[in-house]
Amino acid sequence: MLLYVVRRLLYAVPIALGVTLVVFSLVHIAPGDPISALLPNEATEEMLQQARKEFGLDRPLPVQYAIWLGHAAVGNLGVSIGSGRPVADEVAAAVVNTVILAVSAGLLSCLLGFVLGMVAGLRRDGLIDHLVNLFTISGVSLPHYWLAILLVIVFSVNLSWLPPLGVGPDTSDGWRPDWAHLRHLILPTLATAAIPMAVIARTMRAGVVDVLDQDFIGTLRAKGLPPRRILWHVVRNALPTTLAVMGLQLGNMLGGSVLVETVFAWPGTGFLLASAIFQRDLPLLQGTMLVLAMFFVFLNLIVDLVQSATDPRIRRS
Amino acid sequence: MNVQMTIPEAGPRVATAPLLDIAGLRVAYRGLAGWTQVVRGVDLSLAPGRTLVLLGESGSGKSVTLRAIPGLLREEGARVEGHVRVGGQDVTTLPPAELLKLRGGRVGFIFQEPMTALDPVFRIGDQIAETIVQHRGVSWRAAMATARELFDLVQIPSAERRLKAYPNELSGGLRQRAMIAMAMSCEPELLLADEPTTALDATVQIQVLLLLREIQRERGTAMVFVTHDLGVAAEIADEVAVMYAGRIVERGGAEQVLLYPRHPYTRALTNCVVQGSYRDQRLGELSGAPPDVSRLPPGCSFAPRCPARAEDCLRHEPDFRSLAPGHDAACLHPSGPSADPSSRPGVPAGSPKGH
Structure with missing residues (x-):
């Protein structure tokens, strides 16, 4: 029974990692740019670039994933773009x-x-x-x-x-x-x-x-x-x-x-x-x-x- | 002369009333096309300590007859007529509370398939102990101690470990031994066994059979044993009743029925058995298939397949007629030599187990 518990716990690790990958990919594959929704329509290209940099969206996706995963592991899920409050608190x-x-x-x-x-x-x-x-x-x-x-x-x-x-x-x-x-x-x-x-x-x-x-x-x-x-x-x-x-x-x-x-x-x-x-x-x-x-x-x-x-x-x- | 009196070990018990007495048992099940009569008038009686083998093909009604004895047909929605008395109590009219005491208490039951007949999510020991607690009202501890002793009785090694095992953790032979232990747990006077060795490997079969016979003799338990296997019947039976299409067609002492069968159906069955001297010879065979019990022909139900069929067989359903003391057959034209001991010197009367 104990062996079964340990084995089942170990199985949960790759499943959880896979889940994070799917969640991250889904959100980034979905069409639509979050920054353009946030900034007013008349915002210049420069302002958009600036905002992307602020939210880390200008980096390559694998890097973004690694950073996000590292933060998520310690309970930091980032800041809500809409409310400006920590995501962890909102959730x-x-x-x-x-x-x-x-x-x-x-x-x-x-x-x-x-x-x-x-x-x-x-x-x-x-x-x-x-x-x-x-x-x-x-x-x-x-x-x-x-x-x-x-x-x-x-x-x-x-x-x-x-x-x-x-x-x-x-x-x-x-x-x-x-x-x-x-x-x-x-x-x-x-x-x-x-x-x-x-x-x-x-x-x-x-x-x-x-x-x-x-x-x-x-x-x-x-x-x-x-x-x-x-x-x-x-x-x-x-x-x-x-x-x-x-x-x-x-x-x-x-x-x-x-x-x-x-x-x-x-x-x-x-x-x-x-x-x-x-x-x-x-x-x-x-x-x-x-x-x-x-x-x-x-x-x-x-x-x-x-x-x-x-x-x-x-x-x- | 009663044939039972010729067997010395049964001597003292002969005078007592029969432990099991079945009279005019008829059983019908409701099907799509109305009621189907699967047992059509069975009469049987068995003295304490004796073993009766019910022999027959699939669908002959032998298992249904067996399940009628502890009243199990009540829960199956079957229509039961006639009387089944165990130790004087009529099972067909017994109030439910009394019936529960009879089942597992005075009457033990062993099923064919020990894998599916044991609850898969309960430990073996618990399944035995709950029976003992139910009937004896003892503590769980005491019941487990009894279960431990029963495992010794049925020769299960490492009893402590096996009591804690689940059914899927034991081999078929061990499971059937545990099943026997469970059936014997409240020291029943009557043991009912429904093809208990059929689902087992050949070598395990004989071990379980010998164990069953040993326990049954040691404890003086009477037994009704259902099988289609003539070899098994010869090994264990004192008396044999052969069933065909819901009726008994021949009954008598084991030797009478198995060695000197008189009913053409029994004769055909015994001809199908391979014996050493018959090697490379063509076996006897029985043409045709058992009849559909919902559409039986008039007259003798075996007549369509009977090699010795006469014209009147198709008109009259034959009654039992006595062929020798204690040996009856339901046949208008019984054939074959008689089993009367006086006509065949050199063969000891009584037990067929000597050969």
């Missing part, structure tokens, strides 16, 4: 907001998805299974931004129950789990959780159905185990796959949803990414993408480790 603030939303939506989707999937799988082809099926097919099929707009129309505009925008009052000590903040969290949570919940429920259902068809269920029955003990075996067998899917879904949510965050004006990473793109804010875009990509590398690592701890067959391969 950190956005990450906090996205994490709040992701944890809230993650808890909801994992718990509900797990329970719905399990019940549907145990009652295969029963009424509950068909209802859950309908629910989850709707969940994966509805565009989440559309659901977000619908939630705003119903609960904010028509019913006036919940606020449509923002994270809540801007208090000095930041976000707190009080009602003033939580009521802003409800609608974004529902919109964010819908798809992951449906995906998790479908995975869990498929896992449970698959396990129930296996020969060893017959053995457990022939041993005289009561249904709840057999259920424990079913869950333990269906869990590794479901955990992996939960991890990836949580990763998606931690990445922040550009569309949902835009609809609710939720100042998270998705929102930040969108504004960086519109403002051609190269350092901000690079920094945000890098942090998000690293999130995914880290999350995949955690998922693999948890999975290998729950399924002995993975450790061997």
Whole structure:
């Protein structure tokens, strides 16, 4: 097990390096000059050259990459061209907001998805299974931004129950789990959780159905185990796959949803990414993408480790 | 005279009531085209400590009959008629809580494929211990200690390490030994084995078979053993019941049925076995394929393939008729020499295991 952990950690290093290369290349391959967006139209060629030199954009790309990577390694992601503030600070603030939303939506989707999937799988082809099926097919099929707009129309505009925008009052000590903040969290949570919940429920259902068809269920029955003990075996067998899917879904949510965050004006990473793109804010875009990509590398690592701890067959391969 | 009385080691138990008593068992499964009758009236009984081999081809209903004994067909959605009594309790009407006590407690079950029949994400030791805890109500520690002793019983070396192993870490032979340990963990009176050696290598097969016979004799456990392998049957059986198309067609002492078969189907089966002196000779063969149980012909279901078919075979489904004491066949025209001990001096009556 320890050997597996070490090996898996070593694998993560080249993956992370590859990610930085892709992030850097993507941003620089994309058309458009950030400097011309920053300076007024009547700026002279001399002024443009001067600005490029200031931001280090006049050097060869490999050199720019090496410098950027060196700075990124010590947490310096440069300065936002748009706001003039350090990229690291901007990203950190956005990450906090996205994490709040992701944890809230993650808890909801994992718990509900797990329970719905399990019940549907145990009652295969029963009424509950068909209802859950309908629910989850709707969940994966509805565009989440559309659901977000619908939630705003119903609960904010028509019913006036919940606020449509923002994270809540801007208090000095930041976000707190009080009602003033939580009521802003409800609608974004529902919109964010819908798809992951449906995906998790479908995975869990498929896992449970698959396990129930296996020969060893017959053995457990022939041993005289009561249904709840057999259920424990079913869950333990269906869990590794479901955990992996939960991890990836949580990763998606931690990445922040550009569309949902835009609809609710939720100042998270998705929102930040969108504004960086519109403002051609190269350092901000690079920094945000890098942090998000690293999130995914880290999350995949955690998922693999948890999975290998729950399924002995993975450790061997 | 009862054939069981001719076997000395079974002597004291003969007077007791049968441990297993199956009467008029009929099983149907729901398919796309309605119910299909896969077991069509099976009667069996077995005294404590004896071994019965259910012999037959795939689809003859032998495994379904076996799974009916601990009531496993309930969870499969099958329609079960008739009675299955184990030690006087009727499994078909037993309340669920009582049925759970019977399964794994009084009746142990060994499956064919030890790889898929063990839970892949639980340690072997835990899978055995949970059975013991369930039935005995002892502590987990005590149950693990019992599991350790069971591993000695089934001759698994390095028991401590193997108890902590997962099923995929053991060889097929070791897995099946662990399966036997699990089935024997609560000292059942009746052991049910569904082709337990079929999935194993030939050399491992015989080891596991001998182990099973040894344990079963040592502990006085009765056993119903399902197989399609005549060699395996001859090795382990006290009694044999041959199944064809959901019914028993011949039953009796192992020697009677295997050496002096009277039903044409059993005769055809025994003709297919390779024996030393028959090398380079053409084997007997049975033409045709087993019938589709959902579309059986009228009359005897074996008649279409039967070399000794007479005209009346196509009209009447034959009842059992006694051919010798304890030896019955469901055939209108049984053939072959009788197994009556008085007519064949020099062959010791009873056990077929001497040869």
